[in-house]
Amino acid sequence: MKRPVMKLIQEVDTRWNSTFLMLQRLFKERQSVGAAVAMLKTDVRPLSSEDYETAAACLQLLAPFYQATVELSEEKRVSESKVIPMTKMLMLYLHDTKGKIGHNTTTLLGQNLVSLMQKRFDTTENQTALTLSTLLDPRFKTIGFYNQVQAQTSIKRLTAQCSQLMRCTPPDTLTEEQPSTSAQPAPENPSSTYLWDKLDRDASEARRARNATADATVEVQRYLTDPPLDRSEDPLVYWLKHQNVYPHLFQLAKLFYARQHRQFLASELSQNVEKL
Template sequence: MEPARKRGRSEMWDHFNLIAHDKVQCLVCSTELKYHGNTSSMIRHFTAKHGAAVNQGNTNVDRKRELDGALVNMVVKDSQPFSIVDDCGFKELVALLDPKYTLPSRRALKEMVVKRYEEEKTKAKAVMQRVEAVSLTADMWTSINMDAYLAVTCHYVDDSAKLATVLLGVLPFPETHTAVNITAAMRSLMEEWGTEGKVTSIVTDAGANMVASVRSLNLRHALCFAHSLNLVVKKSLDATPGLQDLRTRARKVVAFFKTSTTAKEKLREVQEQMNRPVLKLIQEVDTRWNSTYLMLQRLFKERQSVGAALATLKTDVKPLSSEDYETADACLQLLSPFFQATVELSEEKRVSGSKIIPMTKMLMLYLYDTIGKTSHDTATLLGQNMVSNMQNKFDTTESQTALTLSTLLDPRFKTIGFYNQVQAAASVKRLTAFCTQLRKNAQPDTPTEEQPSTSAQPALANVDNPSSTGLNLWETLDRDASEARKARNATADATVEVQRYMTDPPLERSKDPLAYWVASIKGYVWIMSRGCACFRVPA
């Protein structure tokens, strides 16, 4: 904010910032001074407070900026409040680390964070201008203070073939959550970030307003797989009568230890006496099925400690019986892979769209195998409900173009990732047709070769030569023949290339599929982003 005209008159502008038309701030100690159009007060302050620093020129200023930058990084990365610069303990730590460094004020720190935000946003926008294809994820959520927000995140493959993510915005959403309002907000963000025409898919939950919004934007829609799994398991849990009763009594046990300090202390005491880790019980949350899993899992693990603690406490809360724990254990075996799948997808740092079909396959196979082995009635009923709900929710997954291409083009899965091999074969044909079309589009238009005429057919030679008659009798046929040759070559080349890829052994599941394509690509550049697979032909 310092005026350029002043910088040439006094070196004090190397040590002060103009933060208002009548106020300046010292870069060394963040002290604010009145500014009356001259540097007199600045010189007096700097000579009195930082006399030694004047002789060191820009060294202290550079050091100040370096430490300010580190402070901003800490606040941003660790989600620290601006008030940290007023905390006595933090001030003492900073003074011990560097006595010459004076922390900025809370206001100055806020300004630096805002400035850093604008700088990083500008850089991110510049990167987004160079990106050719992106996928988006959008979600409506409510804060602890019951304020609604719309978050939109962009995913793309960067120049180093790594999956990159940019948060386009978290918008306050006081309006009603209608499709019209959501569409307007998302369109505004897409225009601001220049993603129009680049979005290959958008991932949301199955809410009617979100679905209608994506339809209005005319974008390919992909339902969030983790959210769909949550609905499948939650619906299955609610449809299992014996399990509902168990969950109700388990919630009462957990609530007792959560709300009673005496009970909580007794549980800790019992755990220590049994030489067990001191672990708190976990309460179920209605909106997240994994909390049900964690509640039952922790209760089962701490069943001896919980039982012993309840036996010594005066309470009407009944401990779970041995039969209850047998039911919980049997049901946990069915729920375990779903919990693992949810965690894996949530932590995924690489492509995730290609995992949906093979993960669905493995979950179904696990359910069939486990149901066949269990003899517990409640667990059997839960398993049957989960199979039914999985079939209803994911019945069309292996026929969705984006997901099938993602799975086929992931060298870890290919066709073995499909549950239905008929659908896998159809997807290979679809991929071959897609590659064929790309090859056709990539081929330059080549002129039709002229056939040499012979002296034995002078009349026909004159007919073939448009220059002699003013027309070309064979123009349409020659064009069709050229297109047929190009189509045949494109189909053959695409078929050979796809088959060669399919017959190669699959990549280890721990490997990065994007790195594989960078190392082995031939003819096409392959980009796979979250929820979609797309190609571009090299120039």
Template sequence: MENSSSQVNRKQQLDEALVDMIVEDSQPFSIVDDSGFKAFVAKLDPTYALPSRQALKVMVDHKYEEQKQKAMAELQKTECVSLTADMWTSINMDAYLAVTCHYVDDKDNLATVLLGVRSFPKAHTAENLAEAKRLLFEEWGIQSKIKSLVTDAASNMIAIANNLKIRHVICIAHALNLVVKKSLDATPGLEDIRTRARRMVTYFKTSTTAKERLREKQEQMARPVKKLILEVDTRWNSTYLMLQRIYEEREPVGAALATLRTDVAPLTSEEYFAISECMKVLAPFQVATVELSEEKRVSGSKVIPMMKMLRYTINETLKTISNDTAMQLGQNLSRRLADKFSALESTSVLTLATLLDPRFKTFGFHNHIQAQTAIGRLTSECTALIRDTAHQTSSHSAQPDTAQNLESTGQDQLNLWELLDNDASNARRNKSATSDARGPALHDRSPTAAFC
């Protein structure tokens, strides 16, 4: 009996491990019908009987529902959440809508849960999209917790936020991608270099002989064997990586092409110089893109300071550029960066986050007038919060007095902070909520000094 029970437990453990593998590795249910996989499992444990494809699907569905209920319970503990949403079209031209929820859990860690990826056959109007999202919010019970919705700058996405009466925030990584892509496309001469670079990379990727010849030349030159990179239209930094790799491997690439029968010509020394100068201009944007994409914490407070640093860095870099193509690229980037992100310093959620981050405060702002406006906005919000807190405190029943507490806890539990607490309470009663929101002795300092 005991042996039978252990066999059942073993079967359950292996089934769960199989389900975890299917989910984590995105394996098809049909894997349990593959002869090679069956043989492999039989070698590991001859007593384990693989479930059928239909049984495996049921187990995965059960796992999904189980995890979904846990995620729902976790979200009910939170006070507020932020959402990100996007739409895309599959290779079969089917449209999909995805909504992801972000929140801080009870251990003060940033957590994320995917609310849903839904097929969207309807017209992509703001009304249809808003209704689909509203149903998701109701399903997860977060209607009253949503503080912001982050999307790209598409008009229908912005209209969704207005329709749902949710604060809208533009995805900075997406906006930065558009700024650089448009600047690249608007730079005369650079498109010709990119076209020739794409042709060269495509040749080495599609020709077995060329690929092998490049590897031989890299080894002969005692260089690491590296493949060339082809840019992707949707990601600007793939262009940077393509040009960077072409420039790094210019010697073995040129040597390989010289031994091959092809009409693909290597880039000239002038074109390679233009690439090196353009990479100087693009390097800060590559750093910013990687940092925004890899950030594991809330990055809202970093946006305004990062844009300020990009504007400063690009202007400093332009002083060291001598190539006309790179100079034009830098000017395009500087202009588009200012046009696209100048309004960020008036976006309340970002300005407040920057002020409250001790790393930045007002130093993170490019426009000092906007910094003063943000300080006033923060002061007003703190004032309202303090008034609400004071009202709630005054409505509570009186706490036992100090003598009663001492009798119950003993003299060894004397509150050493009691005098300070009393002094702070007295001082608070003698000050307005606005002055309290600004901070101690703020009336003797300028607003900027208070936050620097």
């Protein structure tokens, strides 16, 4: 048939996307497969046109899952912040597509995929590491969330983390001191005695906590109101450029991105050891 020699791909339970790749190769080589089966003179029934239509419809439904796994596997910068947005886009795609393909098998497959994703990823937007990574990724922020109620909860969580960092970090350790929304402390009263020391310390701590919360709210809201980056841009470059604009969020971003980088290096090391 003057076609390049292409081997069929076998489905393997432990290989990601092996089902998709098997169906893709089978559909692409359907003419060659049909001719080969006819020449073998065996009892193997050749696939019908309806079978290939089913395969094509399944491929259309599974294509975004293949794209998602390949993209995450190839990611060398930050991957954790993509989990929630990818889950959202897959769910939206399934809801939008499963009823439009018009194939019974694919409709059932779509329903099963929705059910499994809801079961497996139901708590994804409740996990602190994933939600804060998504918010701190300037490409996604709140638009990456499927549930906007969870997005608002995550903003409160991020603000609390930022506030805690402000209370624990002296201003001169940051790249640039930010203007505070807090009031200036009252001057010391030279006539004060030990009678009021404990109360004064408690009041001072309460003022610092309140001021840190207010300052953190301002910094987080300023960051969130900035337009998101294009998805092709590098979030690490963004934070390097904005470390003086959002100094406390920059510190938090470093913590989350450094953790992901360590995980990536550990994964690469494990893969290299397995090859030895």
